[in-house]
Amino acid sequence: MRSSNTHPNAAHPNADVRMRGFAVRSTVQQALAWLDEHCPSTTELMQELISLSDAAGRVLAENVNSTVDVPQFRRAMMDGFALHAENTRGAGSENRLRLEIIGDCFPGEAFAGEVAPGQAVRIMTGAPLPAGADAVLPAERCEFHDSQLFVLDEIAAGKHVGTIGEDITAGTEVFQAGRQLRAQDVGVLSSIGCPAVKVVQRPRVRIVITGNELLPTGTTPAGCQIADANGPMLAALVNRDGGMTSGPDLVPDDRDAILAALKSDAEVILVSGGSSVGQEDYAPTLLAEHGELGIHGIHMRPGSPTGMGTLDGRLVILLPGNPVSCLCAYDFFAGRAIRQLGGRSANWPYRSVQGTVASKLMSPLGRLVYARVAFNPKNSWVEPITNSGSSVLSSTTRADGFVVIPADSEGYDEGTEVGVFLYD
Amino acid sequence: MRSSNTHPNAAHPNADVRMRGFAVRSTVQQALAWLDEHCPSTTELMQELISLSDAAGRVLAENVNSTVDVPQFRRAMMDGFALHAENTRGAGSENRLRLEIIGDCFPGEAFAGEVAPGQAVRIMTGAPLPAGADAVLPAERCEFHDSQLFVLDEIAAGKHVGTIGEDITAGTEVFQAGRQLRAQDVGVLSSIGCPAVKVVQRPRVRIVITGNELLPTGTTPAGCQIADANGPMLAALVNRDGGMTSGPDLVPDDRDAILAALKSDAEVILVSGGSSVGQEDYAPTLLAEHGELGIHGIHMRPGSPTGMGTLDGRLVILLPGNPVSCLCAYDFFAGRAIRQLGGRSANWPYRSVQGTVASKLMSPLGRLVYARVAFNPKNSWVEPITNSGSSVLSSTTRADGFVVIPADSEGYDEGTEVGVFLYD
Numbered sequence: 133m134r135s136s137n138t139h140p141n142a143a144h145p146n147a148d149v150r151m152r153g154f155a156v157r158s159t160v161q162q163a164l165a166w167l168d169e170h171c172p173s174t175t176e177l178m179q180e181l182i183s184l185s186d187a188a189g190r191v192l193a194e195n196v197n198s199t200v201d202v203p204q205f206r207r208a209m210m211d212g213f214a215l216h217a218e219n220t221r222g223a224g225s226e227n228r229l230r231l232e233i234i235g236d237c238f239p240g241e242a243f244a245g246e247v248a249p250g251q252a253v254r255i256m257t258g259a260p261l262p263a264g265a266d267a268v269l270p271a272e273r274c275e276f277h278d279s280q281l282f283v284l285d286e287i288a289a290g291k292h293v294g295t296i297g298e299d300i301t302a303g304t305e306v307f308q309a310g311r312q313l314r315a316q317d318v319g320v321l322s323s324i325g326c327p328a329v330k331v332v333q334r335p336r337v338r339i340v341i342t343g344n345e346l347l348p349t350g351t352t353p354a355g356c357q358i359a360d361a362n363g364p365m366l367a368a369l370v371n372r373d374g375g376m377t378s379g380p381d382l383v384p385d386d387r388d389a390i391l392a393a394l395k396s397d398a399e400v401i402l403v404s405g406g407s408s409v410g411q412e413d414y415a416p417t418l419l420a421e422h423g424e425l426g427i428h429g430i431h432m433r434p435g436s437p438t439g440m441g442t443l444d445g446r447l448v449i450l451l452p453g454n455p456v457s458c459l460c461a462y463d464f465f466a467g468r469a470i471r472q473l474g475g476r477s478a479n480w481p482y483r484s485v486q487g488t489v490a491s492k493l494m495s496p497l498g499r500l501v502y503a504r505v506a507f508n509p510k511n512s513w514v515e516p517i518t519n520s521g522s523s524v525l526s527s528t529t530r531a532d533g534f535v536v537i538p539a540d541s542e543g544y545d546e547g548t549e550v551g552v553f554l555y556d
Numbered sequence: 557m558r559s560s561n562t563h564p565n566a567a568h569p570n571a572d573v574r575m576r577g578f579a580v581r582s583t584v585q586q587a588l589a590w591l592d593e594h595c596p597s598t599t600e601l602m603q604e605l606i607s608l609s610d611a612a613g614r615v616l617a618e619n620v621n622s623t624v625d626v627p628q629f630r631r632a633m634m635d636g637f638a639l640h641a642e643n644t645r646g647a648g649s650e651n652r653l654r655l656e657i658i659g660d661c662f663p664g665e666a667f668a669g670e671v672a673p674g675q676a677v678r679i680m681t682g683a684p685l686p687a688g689a690d691a692v693l694p695a696e697r698c699e700f701h702d703s704q705l706f707v708l709d710e711i712a713a714g715k716h717v718g719t720i721g722e723d724i725t726a727g728t729e730v731f732q733a734g735r736q737l738r739a740q741d742v743g744v745l746s747s748i749g750c751p752a753v754k755v756v757q758r759p760r761v762r763i764v765i766t767g768n769e770l771l772p773t774g775t776t777p778a779g780c781q782i783a784d785a786n787g788p789m790l791a792a793l794v795n796r797d798g799g800m801t802s803g804p805d806l807v808p809d810d811r812d813a814i815l816a817a818l819k820s821d822a823e824v825i826l827v828s829g830g831s832s833v834g835q836e837d838y839a840p841t842l843l844a845e846h847g848e849l850g851i852h853g854i855h856m857r858p859g860s861p862t863g864m865g866t867l868d869g870r871l872v873i874l875l876p877g878n879p880v881s882c883l884c885a886y887d888f889f890a891g892r893a894i895r896q897l898g899g900r901s902a903n904w905p906y907r908s909v910q911g912t913v914a915s916k917l918m919s920p921l922g923r924l925v926y927a928r929v930a931f932n933p934k935n936s937w938v939e940p941i942t943n944s945g946s947s948v949l950s951s952t953t954r955a956d957g958f959v960v961i962p963a964d965s966e967g968y969d970e971g972t973e974v975g976v977f978l979y980d
Contacts, residue, residue, distance in 0.1 A: 211833075240767070298948060317953050318792050320785065359748070364609060365740055365746075369739045385663070526730070
């Protein structure tokens with residue numbers, strides 16, 4: 133593979149060229165535009181049929197129409213008595229009108245007989261209204277004894293009766309393709325008799341972690357090795373954004389091993405580490421040689437050594453190995469792609485709040501900055517997190533969220549109102 | 557069980573009492589206070605040890621301290637040359653200083669030799685700094701040819717060198733018990749060598765759906781039966797709030813069957829339907845007879861026929877069968893309990909935004925109202941959803957969210973600024 137501690141130029145004749153920096157850096161806007169262009173349109177997304185019990189949070193791949201009325205029968209909306217509304221005319225506590233109770237009407241069962249004028253049927257909420265009756269007198273507005281009902285109040289026809297199709301009428305378009313299903317949507321789909329729904333497939337995401345210094349999760353770091361932070365972090369992010377991953381694969385800093393890892397059958401391949409222009413940064417070169425390296429190097433901090441391209445028609449995103457840079461590049465680019473591939477909104481899943489800068493947020497002109505901040509919900513103060521180098525992942529756990537400072541800004545002075553994206 | 561269409565009082569001697577209404581209705585505040593009192597405190601929550609790969613979104617049950625420094629060695633933060641900073645003093649493009657390149661330093665491997673004054677070692681980002689060196693000169697600030705390095709710039713000692721414990725020092729409390737783990741937290745836990753974490757157990761939740769009129773999910777409604785909407789809706793909500801459920805159990809309107817269903821080994825039992833004071837509303841009576849019915853009937857709309865109590869030390873929440881009422885009562889009470897039992901914040905997971913009432917939101921004095929509304933993010937207009945009876949679940953799918961109108965308000969006039977909780 134390579135020999136350590138030897139003269140570099142022998143093994144890497146082009147190293148001095150490749151160590152010089154990015155050929156052309158892109159702006160964040162250019163990178164986002166490239167990314168969006170390379171995500172399939174919503175109609176091209178892959179679909180699958182899933183059981184309704186798995187449908188919450190998934191995105192509908194087609195419109196859903198109801199074939200039935202909900203409900204399909206007139207039903208009682210209260211416990212009380214089904215009767216002819218006309219038989220209550222003139223009733224009051226001083227003028228109790230007497231009717232004959234001829235039976236009970238329970239949910240799920242049709243009443244055998246018919247309610248004639250002068251008669252009433254005790255009815256439970258949800259039960260079908262018996263033939264003949266046109267209203268439900270609530271239990272609180274009558275008295276009864278044995279089979280005698282005393283009506284204490286007038287009631288109008290149709291009162292406390294749920295009509296056919298009151299919730300949904302047959303033929304209605306209940307949901308449109310593209311909707312991310314909420315809990316109550318699943319309830320509605322169940323109510324129209326839907327056993328399964330066609331949804332957008334969750335994109336498969338391969339997570340490739342490069343770096344000979346890395347030990348797998350669960351290993352205590354020792355010597356000059358560190359335990360991989362990016363793999364489990366990316367797996368959690370991918371899962372949050374609706375992607376599926378079998379977990380991170382640690383791959384050595386070796387051209388052949390990285391090329392093999394890039395040739396995945398996943399829809400998206402995320403590569404962490406070796407994304408810059410150094411001697412050991414194989415992934416960008418491999419992508420350029422075997423596929424397309426569309427974007428390499430972005431005017432942002434952190435996350436500058438980010439790349440994106442395609443290989444065999446699949447999206448490959450090269451994320452920096454520094455964990456804060458990795459998180460930032462995931463948030464800006466990889467997460468957006470994964471959400472779109474799953475039919476979700478491209479937007480951040482983070483909650484956005486307004487805050488007031490309490491001490492200056494610095495930013496270099498010409499670079500968009502992803503500034504980790506503390507946010508105090510009591511007074512909405514926003515303060516930068518100190519000790520927040522791109523290798524200090526704990527800065528993102530001490531932060532409550534981040535502020536995006538555009539490339540044409542030198543930062544925000546004390547007192548400026550800013551939008552804050554909260555991590556949780 | 558019971559005979560249909562027969563005289564009610566024969567089978568239910570106390571029916572006329574029980575149909576009269578709730579003995580004492582509680583306010584929402586009283587119900588919330590009862591609920592919070594009956595949720596175990598955070599130190600009493602059940603714990604389990606889980607693999608770090610399953611930890612995102614879970615709540616830590618104990619503080620986590622790091623036993624190691626991250627990193628444990630001084631490392632290069634850029635690609636370049638490790639050298640003695642003093643050897644760069646006075647360097648500039650007009651005064652190139654020459655050093656001898658003695659080897660390479662790669663990530664994950666200690667450099668065998670020592671860098672003497674006048675020498676340099678090519679180093680990659682993440683590699684351990686070789687003995688003797690005290691700075692990394694970035695590749696952009698030098699030229700090199702064969703084994704000769706030409707320094708073009710001065711650099712200070714310590715520059716581009718990550719120090720030991722820069723991210724985390726050994727002994728630091730990294731996270732406190734009670735923290736809901738973010739993706740980057742999982743990354744940090746991995747970086748300190750954590751293979752597994754002790755988290756709060758996800759509460760087990762039994763969902764009991766009562767109602768003889770109900771058909772299970774996936775069945776087309778027919779005759780005077782309807783397909784269960786509450787079961788799959790509740791299952792999705794429970795899952796969202798961190799609970800575990802094996803899915804809804806449909807139980808007939810039968811005292812013995814409901815009592816058997818209440819005697820679950822889950823931490824929380826949710827019963828949908830039969831929660832009011834009617835003849836067939838068995839659950840409240842059963843709970844009062846066999847356990848404690850702490851709250852029954854709440855001054856709210858919808859959701860008024862909600863109950864809560866305990867049975868064999870387990871929390872039982874009686875939710876109305878009308879699906880909108882069920883959603884509302886879940887949102888106010890059941891979800892709060894499940895989130896707390898899983899160690900999460902009691903607060904709603906819904907995003908809250910400010911809006912302007914565009915047409916009056918009506919509300920009866922004396923009842924808190926959960927008003928389903930449309931929210932237009934462009935102009936922040938808030939409008940009530942029409943056709944929003946408590947049996948019309950589709951009203952909650954047409955709604956973007958809800959506004960809570962307190963019991964002492966008669967509603968909000970056009971132009972009022974209100975908080976809106978968004979469903980997604």
